[in-house]
Amino acid sequence: MSVAYDVLNDDENYHHGNLRDELIAAAVDVIGREGVAALSLRALARDLDVSHSAPTRHFKNKADLLSAIMEEAYEDMLTTTVDAGYLAGDNPAHRLRAMARACMRWHVDNRALSEVIRNPDVSRTAGRNVKEVLAAFYIHSSRAILGAQGQSRNPERPVEFVYLNMIVSVVGAASVLTDPLYVETLPALDADELIDDMVDHLFPLKD
Amino acid sequence: MSVAYDVLNDDENYHHGNLRDELIAAAVDVIGREGVAALSLRALARDLDVSHSAPTRHFKNKADLLSAIMEEAYEDMLTTTVDAGYLAGDNPAHRLRAMARACMRWHVDNRALSEVIRNPDVSRTAGRNVKEVLAAFYIHSSRAILGAQGQSRNPERPVEFVYLNMIVSVVGAASVLTDPLYVETLPALDADELIDDMVDHLFPLKD
DNA sequence: ATAGCATGTTGTCAGCATCCACATTAACTG
DNA sequence: CAGTTAATGTGGATGCTGACAACATGCTAT
Numbered sequence: 001m002s003v004a005y006d007v008l009n010d011d012e013n014y015h016h017g018n019l020r021d022e023l024i025a026a027a028v029d030v031i032g033r034e035g036v037a038a039l040s041l042r043a044l045a046r047d048l049d050v051s052h053s054a055p056t057r058h059f060k061n062k063a064d065l066l067s068a069i070m071e072e073a074y075e076d077m078l079t080t081t082v083d084a085g086y087l088a089g090d091n092p093a094h095r096l097r098a099m100a101r102a103c104m105r106w107h108v109d110n111r112a113l114s115e116v117i118r119n120p121d122v123s124r125t126a127g128r129n130v131k132e133v134l135a136a137f138y139i140h141s142s143r144a145i146l147g148a149q150g151q152s153r154n155p156e157r158p159v160e161f162v163y164l165n166m167i168v169s170v171v172g173a174a175s176v177l178t179d180p181l182y183v184e185t186l187p188a189l190d191a192d193e194l195i196d197d198m199v200d201h202l203f204p205l206k207d
Numbered sequence: 208m209s210v211a212y213d214v215l216n217d218d219e220n221y222h223h224g225n226l227r228d229e230l231i232a233a234a235v236d237v238i239g240r241e242g243v244a245a246l247s248l249r250a251l252a253r254d255l256d257v258s259h260s261a262p263t264r265h266f267k268n269k270a271d272l273l274s275a276i277m278e279e280a281y282e283d284m285l286t287t288t289v290d291a292g293y294l295a296g297d298n299p300a301h302r303l304r305a306m307a308r309a310c311m312r313w314h315v316d317n318r319a320l321s322e323v324i325r326n327p328d329v330s331r332t333a334g335r336n337v338k339e340v341l342a343a344f345y346i347h348s349s350r351a352i353l354g355a356q357g358q359s360r361n362p363e364r365p366v367e368f369v370y371l372n373m374i375v376s377v378v379g380a381a382s383v384l385t386d387p388l389y390v391e392t393l394p395a396l397d398a399d400e401l402i403d404d405m406v407d408h409l410f411p412l413k414d
Numbered sequence: 415a416t417a418g419c420a421t422g423t424t425g426t427c428a429g430c431a432t433c434c435a436c437a438t439t440a441a442c443t444g
Numbered sequence: 445c446a447g448t449t450a451a452t453g454t455g456g457a458t459g460c461t462g463a464c465a466a467c468a469t470g471c472t473a474t
Binding site for chain 1: 374375401
Binding site for chain 2: 452453454455456
């Protein structure tokens with residue numbers, strides 16, 4: 001639906017030309033630096049040298065902007081983790097581990113987006129799109145888990161619990177690893193080591 | 208520091224008498240129903256039939272109110288889980304499992320408070336108090352983990368990782384179990400079953 | 415050219431946080 | 445018991461914000 005203008009308008013146009021995408025980019029930047037609460041549509045408009053209500057054309061209100069960010073974030077996150085699974089080779093257990101690791105890494109590498117999708121005030125506004133993407137991801141993951149069960153040390157654990165535990169671990173790791181309060185308070189904490197340890201414990205290999 | 212008035216002022220007083228505590232209670236109520244973003248000091252003042260700037264005497268601003276809520280929440284949460292450990296008897300492994308289970312349950316039973324302490328915009332304002340409480344909890348938990356290591360199936364795992372994994376699991380479970388988007392999207396999900404399953408997996412018993 | 419549409423602008427309004435001067439009460443002090 | 449002081453609450457002013465409405469501009473297709 002988003003129009004791609006193949007022109008490069010260096011002159012000062014009446015039309016901004018790419019406001020929607022730049023609004024999202026600027027918003028993500030602000031969120032990364034100052035948090036969701038500090039986000040202001042008017043401030044964004046000022047930053048982009050645009051009138052205070054120009055954003056209305058693209059996002060009905062603040063919740064709508066955050067909702068759009070959430071949608072992009074979920075798609076990016078889930079394709080990233082699914083792709084990581086495919087890149088991990090043919091061994092189902094390795095694929096599953098790669099998926100969990102990639103998903104955690106995505107959160108660490110995309111602090112601002114992670115903060116948005118984990119914010120209840122945002123997820124409350126989630127539309128059908130997001131829910132369908134999440135449902136599809138559940139199906140995909142269940143298959144991956146079933147495929148890997150034979151190679152795990154605890155093959156008898158029900159798939160739903162394994163999946164839930166994976167989601168919980170990912171969300172928890174995202175919360176802990178991106179929150180300065182935890183990082184400051186917890187024992188010396190290297191994100192990669194923690195992720196590896198948790199993946200090992202979540203999906204232990206046989207050998 | 209909080210004064211306890213032993214009077215019951217049924218008449219309409221100039222002084223409210225207990226504004227601070229009632230502000231917190233009303234705020235928690237609003238957060239539970241509409242989320243942190245919907246919180247407004249002026250609306251709270253209206254609800255309590257008090258002038259719009261009365262809250263200033265008790266909380267310099269909104270962040271200050273949320274910070275106070277966070278402090279109370281952390282103390283309540285951590286004493287609840289520590290107490291659950293003591294109540295679980297003498298077996299160190301059972302104590303540790305009881306702690307983890309109680310901590311997760313606290314989040315489910317105190318949705319609003321959980322949402323506050325997991326909100327980055329709030330935790331960013333955490334003061335020395337909160338940090339000291341968290342540090343003390345780490346010490347307490349490390350001891351519990353060390354005591355339980357002999358009874359677990361994986362005694363060789365470093366204490367810090369076990370602790371981190373526990374925190375991650377608790378925070379993640381809180382996020383997942385209290386967020387309607389997850390509850391709606393995930394496979395049929397009973398909080399108690401999930402908690403038990405996760406605790407079993409986190410701290411497996413020998414037998 | 416011109417009608418229609420997407421996009422951006424200016425103007426306006428209510429709600430909110432924050433600050434300030436002032437009012438009232440409770441607690442302390444001699 | 446009287447007078448002082450600190451704590452608490454009031455009312456108004458200011459500036460920022462989100463939201464809406466009416467208008468302006470430029471692209472595109474007929």
